[in-house]
Amino acid sequence: MALRTVFVFIVTGPYGNMTGRRRRAGRAARTRRQKHENSLRSASLRHLSQYIRLMKFLHQRGFTSTLLQPAVFTDTGRGLQTLRAIKPGHLVISLPESCLLTTLTVLNSYLGEYIKSWKPRLSPLLVLCVFLVCERHRGEASDWFPYVDLLPASYTCPVYFGDDVMDALPACVRRRGLEQREAVQEMFSSNQDFFRSLQPVLNQSTEDVLTYEAFRWAWCSVNTRSVFMSHRPSSFLSGPDRFALAPFLDLLNHRAxxxxxxxxxxxxRCYEIRSVCGTRRFHQAFINYGCHDNQRLLLEYGFICSDNPHSVVYVDVDLLCDVLKADRSLDQKIKFLRENNFLQNLTISSEGPSWRLLTALRLFSLPQTMYHQWKTVLLGQTLCEEKEQWIVGTAKILCQRLLRDTFTALDKISNLLQQSEQPIREQLEVVMSLRQEERCILGRCLEVLDESLKQTDELLPCQQDADAVS
Known part of the structure; x- marks a missing residue:
C-alpha cells in the first residue's frame, strides 16, 4: 500500500538550481535553458466549471488559497502553479481538517451505521474505497461530488493492466503487479456480503454499483492519492488507519x-506544507513521494519520473539462477543468501552493479569447500583478482541478458501500440518509458563494466574447486 509518507513540495522552479551548488552559466548554457523554458508552457484551469465548483466546495469548508492555482503543463499534465513567488520557509498551503476525506468522514456519513455494526471489523482502506464508489454513484447528489468528479476516470497502475501489458513489464515489477492485482481482487470478492448489506442506501442493486471495475478505481484513487496522516484507533475498524484524501493538494505532481x-x-487542525527551497512565480509546485525508483513509482502511483536519480534495474533471482545454473552448489548459496536477507534489492544503476549485487556474486564465485568464507564475504571481504574479474564478467552477462529482455519488451510494446486504443495506449506508453529508461541504464552500466575489464590485466583462469562455478 502506497502512502505519501514523505512529503516534499515546492522547488526552486522547475528550472532553477535545486542542488545547492552555484555555477556561472555560460552563454550556451543560458541559451539551452531559455529554449527549454520556452518549450514548457502552462495554461490555467481555474476558470473551468469543475475547478470553480471544487474551490467553492473547499472555501465553504474554510480553505483559502491565494498562492496556487490548478493548471495544465506541457511536460507533466495537470498540476498546481504558483501565483506569486514563495520564499524558503514560508507556508505554501494549509488545508483544514474539514476538507480532508478520512475514515471519520465515512463513519459520520450515511454509511456509518452499516460499517459500525458489521462483523468482523472492516479495514480503513476498504471503508474509503466503498465510500468513493457510493459517492461517485450518487453523482451531483453527493456532498463530495466536486472532489470525486475531478478524480481520474482510470489509472495506469499495474492493477489496471491486462495480461499483454503486464507481460511487457520487467520481471520484478510484473511479479509484484500480479500480486497487487490479486490482492485487490481478493479484497473485492471477500467483502461481497458487506456490499450487499448496503442495498438500503443505493437506488440500484449492489451488484450494479459495487462492481469490480468501480472498486478497482476507488482502490487506485486511495492508493495513489492519499497522504499519510495518523488517526486515533477506532473501535469500529480493523488495523492501522493512516489514510487521508486531500482535495486540491492532491493535484500536486511528483518530482524527485x-x-x-x-x-x-x-x-x-490543518494539513500544512512549508517550502524549503522556495519557488518562482508562475512555476509549477511539486510533491515528492520519497526516494523511490521508477519501478516503485509505476507500481504504486502509475507514472514514471523523468531524470529520476533513484532509478535502477532489478536483478531477479530467477535470472541469477539461470545464468549460474552450472554451479553445483547454487541451491545452497541461494538458501544462504535468502537466510541472510541478501536476495532483495539486487540492482544495477548507470554507475554499475550495486554493492549488494557484487557481494552476492562474490559468494557465487566461491566453491562449496570454502563455506567458512561465505559469511565474511557478505560482510564485505574482497577476493583474489581472478575472482573479482569473474564477478565483473558475470555482472556483464546479467546486464546483457536484461538488455536483451528490454529490447524484446520494447518490440512487443511497439506492436501492441499499433493495435490498441485508449486507455490501453496510456498504459503501454508508461511501460515503454520505464523500459526505455532501463535500456539507457543497462547500456551505461555495460560501458562501466567494459572499462573495468579493460583496466584489468589478462589473468589465467581461476583454479577452482570442482564444485565451483564453471
Whole structure:
C-alpha cells in the first residue's frame, strides 16, 4: 500500500538550481535553458466549471488559497502553479481538517451505521474505497461530488493492466503487479456480503454499483492519492488507519529533487506544507513521494519520473539462477543468501552493479569447500583478482541478458501500440518509458563494466574447486 509518507513540495522552479551548488552559466548554457523554458508552457484551469465548483466546495469548508492555482503543463499534465513567488520557509498551503476525506468522514456519513455494526471489523482502506464508489454513484447528489468528479476516470497502475501489458513489464515489477492485482481482487470478492448489506442506501442493486471495475478505481484513487496522516484507533475498524484524501493538494505532481516540510498541525487542525527551497512565480509546485525508483513509482502511483536519480534495474533471482545454473552448489548459496536477507534489492544503476549485487556474486564465485568464507564475504571481504574479474564478467552477462529482455519488451510494446486504443495506449506508453529508461541504464552500466575489464590485466583462469562455478 502506497502512502505519501514523505512529503516534499515546492522547488526552486522547475528550472532553477535545486542542488545547492552555484555555477556561472555560460552563454550556451543560458541559451539551452531559455529554449527549454520556452518549450514548457502552462495554461490555467481555474476558470473551468469543475475547478470553480471544487474551490467553492473547499472555501465553504474554510480553505483559502491565494498562492496556487490548478493548471495544465506541457511536460507533466495537470498540476498546481504558483501565483506569486514563495520564499524558503514560508507556508505554501494549509488545508483544514474539514476538507480532508478520512475514515471519520465515512463513519459520520450515511454509511456509518452499516460499517459500525458489521462483523468482523472492516479495514480503513476498504471503508474509503466503498465510500468513493457510493459517492461517485450518487453523482451531483453527493456532498463530495466536486472532489470525486475531478478524480481520474482510470489509472495506469499495474492493477489496471491486462495480461499483454503486464507481460511487457520487467520481471520484478510484473511479479509484484500480479500480486497487487490479486490482492485487490481478493479484497473485492471477500467483502461481497458487506456490499450487499448496503442495498438500503443505493437506488440500484449492489451488484450494479459495487462492481469490480468501480472498486478497482476507488482502490487506485486511495492508493495513489492519499497522504499519510495518523488517526486515533477506532473501535469500529480493523488495523492501522493512516489514510487521508486531500482535495486540491492532491493535484500536486511528483518530482524527485524537491524538498519541503509537510504534516498535520494539531494546533491549527490543518494539513500544512512549508517550502524549503522556495519557488518562482508562475512555476509549477511539486510533491515528492520519497526516494523511490521508477519501478516503485509505476507500481504504486502509475507514472514514471523523468531524470529520476533513484532509478535502477532489478536483478531477479530467477535470472541469477539461470545464468549460474552450472554451479553445483547454487541451491545452497541461494538458501544462504535468502537466510541472510541478501536476495532483495539486487540492482544495477548507470554507475554499475550495486554493492549488494557484487557481494552476492562474490559468494557465487566461491566453491562449496570454502563455506567458512561465505559469511565474511557478505560482510564485505574482497577476493583474489581472478575472482573479482569473474564477478565483473558475470555482472556483464546479467546486464546483457536484461538488455536483451528490454529490447524484446520494447518490440512487443511497439506492436501492441499499433493495435490498441485508449486507455490501453496510456498504459503501454508508461511501460515503454520505464523500459526505455532501463535500456539507457543497462547500456551505461555495460560501458562501466567494459572499462573495468579493460583496466584489468589478462589473468589465467581461476583454479577452482570442482564444485565451483564453471
Amino acid at each position: 529533487d524537491v524538498q519541503v516540510e509537510a504534516s498535520f498541525n494539531d494546533a491549527t
